[in-house]
Amino acid sequence: MNSLSDFVVVSALLFGIGVYGLVTKRNAMRLLFAVELMINAANLNFVAFNQYLPYQEASNAVGQTVVLFSIALAAAEAAVILAIVIVAYRLHNNIDVSEMKTLEG
Secondary structure, eight states, rough: OOHHHHHHHHHHHHHHHHHHHHHHBHHHHHHHHHHHHHHHHHHHHHHHHHHSOOOTTTOOOOHHHHHHHHHHHHHHHHHHHHHHHHHHHHHHHSSSSTOOOOOOO
């Protein structure tokens, strides 16, 4: 059986990798993946802390419910960002965010 600290360490590593990806990469797709890693790290924390709460009732699934909403929001966010990236690629022929100042053609 894993302890709560094991899940927190894995979550911190995932979040750190996501922050590193946001700081160092300039490709829009890599930035999107880094943000998704950070969201998944937060989701892992929600589920882990919900599992190790002192009261364990069958009807208590607060962490899982928050994660389901988070996954739905992350999917919507990914769709919107992907649409923006496609428009930017059509206009500028690359997806390097440091070269894109505006979305004008």
